[in-house]
Every structure is written in structure tokens, then in C-alpha cells.
């Protein structure tokens with residue numbers, strides 16, 4: 350579908366360089382440039398302005414800028430959203446800008462690619478963004494400690510959900526991601542290649558960077574080397590997640606054990622969270638802190654599914670202790686199983702390798718929580734031929 354060129358009002362405070370902003374706007378954008386009204390620049394006749402987006406670029410917490418944000422978002426016909434581009438640290442102005450009615454705040458300077466992403470997104474939002482388009486469930490798999498089973502959970506969820514709908518797993522452990530290894534996928538393209546490819550991120554382009562797993566799930570794999578992680582910006586991730594959610598029913602994000610800016614971007618974009626803890630005293634303490642942090646970030650605890658991995662380990666901690674410590678019962682318990690490391694060595698999930706094991710059943714029930722009861726998830730589908738086989742065997746014996 351072709352769309353008309355964007356129409357943007359760019360208001361600049363004296364001293365702010367317009368060029369990087371103009372160059373970052375989509376090609377063909379109709380830009381009306383104006384100066385922030387002050388003693389030497391008259392007030393803008395806002396009622397005559399036609400713009401779908403207003404950009405106010407400033408480098409001081411100028412009263413004129415705040416006033417303009419307030420009046421522009423009220424007086425320009427159609428009430429276009431106002432996005433503030435602030436040079437430097439926005440600590441002082443952030444709150445006041447939003448109070449004045451700003452829709453978003455972008456800090457400057459930024460790389461050309463990052464600024465382009467941010468502005469493209471602002472324009473897309475004014476045009477209805479994802480309104481009318483499908484928005485898939487996005488599950489961020491979190492855990493504040495390494496080795497608790499986040500990657501295991503993300504990969505098994507991907508395998509189990511692939512039968513319920515189009516599924517993508519994103520490896521956001523940008524330095525040491527191992528989703529590719531766990532799923533036996535070759536990293537022909539990675540998230541790094543996509544981040545440095547340049548140009549705008551459309552669905553088809555993103556899809557061409559996804560590896561395809563035998564289950565049908567797709568995977569956006571982690572960079573091959575830790576130094577490539579820096580190329581993956583949060584601005585890029587925000588657009589990436591939105592693009593993936595518009596095309597796929599389930600987007601699963603595997604994360605590193607920290608609340609890094611990338612992980613926070615994933616949490617912000619996610620529709621639901623899955624916290625993975627392990628049954629030992631240290632992991633439980635970190636899980637508790639992780640849950641509290643999500644609570645402080647404003648995430649409704651009801652939107653956080655709690656998985657307790659290696660839940661059958663005999664470490665002298667009972668389920669009542671867990672509940673007392675975490676303030677809630679885990680939603681899904683995954684037992685320890687030696688078949689898990691064996692399956693990982695073969696690049697297979699436990700859901701595919703041992704579909705009837707307790708661990709596979711746990712991941713299937715986790716997948717069912719996200720897919721809803723009506724959609725088939727993998728272990729259930731895998732168990733079916735097995736039962737048919739058993740019936741056939743019994744018939745043979747009876748005959």
C-alpha cells in the first residue's frame with residue numbers, strides 16, 4: 350500500500366542543528382521548519398498549520414518550548430502528536446514535557462540509523478501504527494541469574510507454540526546467546542546483521558533474517574561475537590519487536606540475566622512476562638528481587654508467569670518455603686531431567702526429544718497458558734501419534 354508523504358512541522362530552538370533531523374526523516378517528508386517563538390521570532394499561527402506530527406527540537410528546558418508543546422497539541426487542527434527532540438540529558442525536562450502533552454521524547458545526538466528508526470516509528474504511530482494489524486503475544490523470558498533455564502524455557506516454548514501459530518524466538522542474550530545451539534540452527538544471519546543492514550525495518554526484511562527450525566518456529570539468533578552486541582540499539586529493538594508482533598502470533602524473547610537497556614526494551618514491548626527461577630536459596634533470592642523490580646516497573650504481577658526450574662531438587666526447600674519467600678506459588682514446575690542436557694547436546698528441545706517426560710509436559714502446560722486452551726501445543730500433538738501407536742499395538746496383540 351502506498352501512503353502519502355509524511356507532513357511534519359519541525360520547530361527548532363536557536364542553536365539546534367536541523368540537518369541531522371531532516372536527514373533522518375523518511376525520504377519525501379514534507380517539512381515545514383520554524384523557529385521557537387521568542388523575542389526575535391514571532392509566535393506561530395498554529396491554527397493554520399497542517400501537520401500530522403510536530404517535532405520540537407530544543408537543548409534547554411526552555412519555557413517557550415514547553416508552552417509550544419502545550420499549545421501545539423491543542424491548537425493545531427487534528428491535534429497532531431508532539432515529539433520532543435532534546436539535545437543532552439533530558440532529566441530536567443522529561444516530566445514537564447510529558448505534563449505539557451508531549452507524546453514522546455527522543456534524546457539527541459543519536460546515530461542517523463537510530464534517529465531514523467525513532468522518527469519512522471513516531472510517524473507510523475500517528476498513522477494508526479499497528480491499529481488494524483494483528484498483534485501477537487510477546488513473551489519476555491526473564492531471570493536475574495545465569496543458568497536458571499531461561500534459554501531452555503524459551504526454546505521449548507518456541508517448539509511447543511509452533512503448532513499453535515506462527516512463532517519466533519529472539520535471542521536477546523546479545524553477548525553469549527545460545528538459542529542457535531540449543532535449537533541446532535546454523536547462524537547464517539543474526540540480529541547483528543539485521544541491525545547493521547540499514548534502511549527501514551519492514552516485515553519481509555526481518556523475516557529474511559530468521560532461521561527456520563524443523564518445528565516451524567523461526568529464530569532471530571544472537572550475534573556471533575560479543576563485540577557485535579553494541580550494534581543492536583534499543584531504538585532498533587523497539588521497531589523490531591513491533592514488526593515481529595505485527596506478523597507473528599507468538600514472539601518469545603530469551604534474555605541475559607540482567608535488567609540491561611535491551612531487556613527493559615523487551616519488557617516494555619512484551620504483552621506478558623515469564624520469570625524463570627531455580628530451586629535453590631540464591632536463585633530464589635534473586636527471583637524475589639526480579640519480581641519486585643517488575644512490580645516497581647509497573648508490571649501487573651498477574652501478567653508474570655512464574656516458572657520454577659529443577660523444582661524436584663532435594664535442597665531442603667519445600668513449596669511452602671518457596672511460597673513464603675516469593676509471596677506466590679510458581680505457576681509451572683519443571684523437574685530436573687538428565688535427558689535435557691543430552692537433548693541440548695543434540696540441538697533438540699526436550700519437548701521434541703522426550704515429549705512424554707515430566708519436563709516436556711511442564712513446558713507444554715506453560716505453552717498452553719500462553720496459547721489458550723483451544724490451540725494445539727506440540728507435546729499434546731506429539732503424544733497423539735504415540736497413543737495411536739499404542740492402540741495399534743494393542744489391536745495387533747489382541748488380533
Ligand SMILES: Nc1ncnc2c1ncn2[C@@H]1O[C@H](COP(=O)(O)OP(=O)(O)O)[C@@H](O)[C@H]1O
Nearest residue numbers: 495496497498499500501659684685686689690
Ligand atoms: N530442568 C533441568 N534439568 C536438567 N538440566 C537442566 C535443567 N534446566 C537447565 N538445565 C541445564 O542447565 C543449563 C543452563 O540452562 P539455560 O537454559 O542455558 O540457562 P539460562 O539461559 O538461564 O542461563 C542447560 O544447558 C541445561 O544443561
Ligand SMILES: [Mg+2]
Nearest residue numbers: 499500522604
Ligand atoms: Mg540463556
